[in-house]
Amino acid sequence: MTENEGPSPTNLVATIRAVLPSLTPAAQAIAARILDDPGMVARSTITEFSAVSGTSEATIVRTARALGFAGYSQLRFALAAAVASRAPERLVPGDLAPDDPLTDVIAKVTRAESEALADTAAQLSPDTLDAVVGAVSAARRVDVYGVGASGLVAIDMAQKLMRIGLSGHAFTDAHLAVTSAALVREGDVVVGVSCTGETSDVLGPVRVARKAGATTVAITNNPRSSLAELADHVLISAGRETAFRPGALASRISQLLIVDCVFVGVAQRTFETSDAALRATRDALDGFLADSPRRGRSS
Structure with a gap:
């Protein structure tokens, strides 16, 4: 993987999750926003994402580089490819909630296990x-x-x-x-x-x-x-x-x-x-x- 290429779209979200603990607090907040809605980030310019996330454009660029990309544009392209190659629910697995019925528990746990193996x-x-x-x-x-x-x-x-x-x-x-x-x-x-x-x-x-x-x-x-x-x-x-x-x-x-x-x-x-x-x-x-x-x- 070169700096210009960054992580491949097939395991981009898993890679971001993996390096999340090693990021600075500011970069962690941006990465968490990416994980919450990668499609939104893929559609947003750096100015738009800066406004949504409440962080500076310079911090966003530094975060993109910390994730292995040359800049925000390369990160956007990778996220767009990831969104196109996977269903939205595959990118953002549903977390278990206290009021989930057991049918949802089975479905969510099974999906999380399957995704862990695939990633x-x-x-x-x-x-x-x-x-x-x-x-x-x-x-x-x-x-x-x-x-x-x-x-x-x-x-x-x-x-x-x-x-x-x-x-x-x-x-x-x-x-x-x-x-x-x-x-x-x-x-x-x-x-x-x-x-x-x-x-x-x-x-x-x-x-x-x-x-x-x-x-x-x-x-x-x-x-x-x-x-x-x-x-x-x-x-x-x-x-x-x-x-x-x-x-x-x-x-x-x-x-x-x-x-x-x-x-x-x-x-x-x-x-x-x-x-x-x-x-x-x-x-x-x-x-x-x-x-x-x-x-x-x-x-």
Whole structure:
């Protein structure tokens, strides 16, 4: 992406949401107005948008540049292309309201989940994914750090790697994560999972692991975050949190999509050993479950 081109229309809104936390307060207000009504901004001259938003034309230009465009005109053209390529409701997903009937809840949550997956796929770089797959495939060990909802993603990734015979460990406690990070070495991989990219309990161990020589990977919504700066490879997720979804449902499902892509890529690259490990673990679990009734009766 060059400065003149800016983000592509297919993932423009998702990109703006991703970088929103890293913008100045004035730029955040303008970006929020863009997200609220991208069609209106696409139709407005800079003078018109300045009047509507209550900000100066210079601030609007600086915001456009912060979003990756040469100026406001390039931002308008990209927004117009985005509006033309997507239905208006696709650009501005309806937030859940306290009085929404459950039929609307189902529709809105389903749409948000689907859009999170589509936006993540649009932003997922095959080259970056390939680099991560290569590093994980060759690693002596893979540590995954995450807390809260991202901790669930960390556990999922470690479990998947373990099923194909790799040494994967999830750490959701910062003290244990830092302890483990201090013992990694060159060739090991650490993965930090954080929607904002600013979670201190993730940044700490990733920083320690980077200093120890490990390859660092970030899974985050914000490509300009502190976590992204610490990472050798950054995989961008595109979930959006709202008032009724602070547990990051869409954020978590977009992170899980990235984890699944990494897992499948690693399983492909190490097919012989991965296939054998999958069959061995499947057989062991089948045998364990078959013996469960007998163990229950004898207890």
